[in-house]
Amino acid sequence: MTAQSARPAYADQAMKAMKSSSPSRLRGRFSGTRDGLRELGLALMTPAAPGRAPLASAPKLWVRLSPYVLVLAFVVTLLPVTVTVLTQDYRVNGGLAGALAVAQTTPLLLALTRPLHAWWVVFAADVVGGLVLIAADGTPGRTWPWTPMAIVGYLLLMVLLGLRESRRTLLAVWLATGTAGLAFELAQPKLGAGMWVLLFVLSGLALIATYALRERGIAQSRLVEQEARNELERAQRTLLEERARIARELHDVVAHHMSMITVQADSAPYRIQGLPPEAQEEFATIAGSARESLTEMRRLLAVLRSEESGGERAPQPGLDKLQQLVEATVRAGVPAELSLAAELGDVPQAVDLSAYRIVQEALSNVVRHAAGAPTKVSVSGDGNGDDLTVLVVNGPPPGPVAPVEGPGGTGHGLVGMRERVRLVGGSLDVGPLPDGGFRVAARLPLRTKDDL
Numbered sequence: 001m002t003a004q005s006a007r008p009a010y011a012d013q014a015m016k017a018m019k020s021s022s023p024s025r026l027r028g029r030f031s032g033t034r035d036g037l038r039e040l041g042l043a044l045m046t047p048a049a050p051g052r053a054p055l056a057s058a059p060k061l062w063v064r065l066s067p068y069v070l071v072l073a074f075v076v077t078l079l080p081v082t083v084t085v086l087t088q089d090y091r092v093n094g095g096l097a098g099a100l101a102v103a104q105t106t107p108l109l110l111a112l113t114r115p116l117h118a119w120w121v122v123f124a125a126d127v128v129g130g131l132v133l134i135a136a137d138g139t140p141g142r143t144w145p146w147t148p149m150a151i152v153g154y155l156l157l158m159v160l161l162g163l164r165e166s167r168r169t170l171l172a173v174w175l176a177t178g179t180a181g182l183a184f185e186l187a188q189p190k191l192g193a194g195m196w197v198l199l200f201v202l203s204g205l206a207l208i209a210t211y212a213l214r215e216r217g218i219a220q221s222r223l224v225e226q227e228a229r230n231e232l233e234r235a236q237r238t239l240l241e242e243r244a245r246i247a248r249e250l251h252d253v254v255a256h257h258m259s260m261i262t263v264q265a266d267s268a269p270y271r272i273q274g275l276p277p278e279a280q281e282e283f284a285t286i287a288g289s290a291r292e293s294l295t296e297m298r299r300l301l302a303v304l305r306s307e308e309s310g311g312e313r314a315p316q317p318g319l320d321k322l323q324q325l326v327e328a329t330v331r332a333g334v335p336a337e338l339s340l341a342a343e344l345g346d347v348p349q350a351v352d353l354s355a356y357r358i359v360q361e362a363l364s365n366v367v368r369h370a371a372g373a374p375t376k377v378s379v380s381g382d383g384n385g386d387d388l389t390v391l392v393v394n395g396p397p398p399g400p401v402a403p404v405e406g407p408g409g410t411g412h413g414l415v416g417m418r419e420r421v422r423l424v425g426g427s428l429d430v431g432p433l434p435d436g437g438f439r440v441a442a443r444l445p446l447r448t449k450d451d452l
Contacts, residue, residue: 040172043172046169047115047117047169048166048169051113051164052113055067071156074105074108074156075105075108078149078153085148085149090133090136091136091137096132100125103124107157108122111157111160111161112160115161115164116161116164119157122154129145129146133147133191134188134191144188144195145195145196151195154177154199155206158173158203158206158210161207161210162207163210163211163213182196239415239419242415243419246416249316249353254297258290258294261286262287265287265290266284316349316353317353318353319344319352321356322338322359322377323338325359326338326377329375333367334363334366334372334375334394335374335375336374338377339376339378339379339380340378343381345385346446347388348446351446354421354444355379358420358421359377359390361413361414361417364413365414370438371397373396375395376392376393377392379391381446385446386445387443387446389441390444391442392439393439394438395437396437417440421443425445426442426444426445428441429442
């Protein structure tokens with residue numbers, strides 16, 4: 001008895017829950033549908049900001065004018081044909097036919113920059129035209145509610161809409177087109193021949209195709225912009241890395257001079273007899289300042305040194321290592337020759353290191369981008385002891401040539417050369433030669449303005 005009495009009670013509770021929840025679900029669905037329709041209505045009332053016509057950013061004038069010419073050709077063709085067909089085939093009054101033709105075709109010119117505004121005019125004209133054709137004597141047996149010319153103009157309008165308006169607006173336009181066609185079909189089923197279905201399908205395809213084309217163009221432009229930003233960031237990163245590398249290398253040069261100052265200041269009281277106490281104290285102060293400077297430089301070097309830069313602890317090379325560098329390049333498959341002046345005089349360490357690195361970078365570019373090309377390296381002075389000239393010239397490569405500074409390259413190349421020349425106050429001239437080779441010419445001053 002208890003189990004049997006519990007079953008009807010449980011069933012009654014389930015039925016009550018279903019009855020109480022059904023109205024709430026229906027209200028929720030109705031509210032969602034109402035909100036969706038409201039959003040579509042707002043989309044129809046919110047056009048995109050007026051902009052330029054399609055292809056307005058093309059570099060050539062005839063390309064920029066082509067959309068205007070195309071739309072004008074459609075208007076000039078459709079306008080008289082629409083008037084003729086409405087008056088002769090559908091037997092519509094001439095004045096009314098002219099008004100409908102103008103309203104259905106001329107707004108296409110506005111659609112180049114304000115397609116949604118044009119759609120409201122054309123759509124209203126097409127609806128009025130469908131109502132007019134209901135009472136026309138020549139409508140039975142012909143396309144209705146829209147003439148073939150109205151369909152062609154409407155599809156052109158869909159193309160212009162798809163290139164400008166938002167996805168929600170395009171959906172609202174498409175649904176409005178189908179709703180109007182279905183309403184005509186239900187009102188006059190005898191006159192309808194499925195033409196509204198054809199327009200509904202074709203307009204949807206036109207909207208989808210043009211919207212996809214526009215999104216693809218936007219994605220490509222964003223990709224180009226991103227690649228440009230990446231290339232700029234890569235160039236800046238390369239420049240910073242090269243400057244840090246140069247700073248690490250110059251540490252050895254400066255540290256050598258600071259060490260010499262310390263040693264000379266410490267040994268001065270022993271080398272020079274009869275120094276007064278004030279002079280000895282001054283030398284001691286100089287030696288202490290030099291030691292503090294060396295300590296700070298070591299701290300700076302620790303900041304600049306990367307994890308992969310352990311090999312930079314070796315002595316920095318100079319012009320005396322050029323012969324070994326050229327021989328290594330020959331072993332890499334580049335027939336290189338070296339011409340090094342016998343008497344270059346006193347070459348500062350910074351200039352000595354910069355000249356070596358410039359030759360090294362130039363030969364590396366030859367190996368990477370013009371393998372097998374005959375190369376000549378020349379290092380000479382100007383005769384007055386003022387400048388050092390570094391010249392690296394390679395001939396045309398036997399195979400295809402890769403750009404010296406292509407996007408995505410990992411080498412520092414010309415960036416490092418420019419930074420090293422700027423460091424010592426020199427000048428750099430690089431560029432291709434008429435025969436297909438490449439030339440790197442650097443002028444490095446051996447004396448500063450203070451030395452002259």
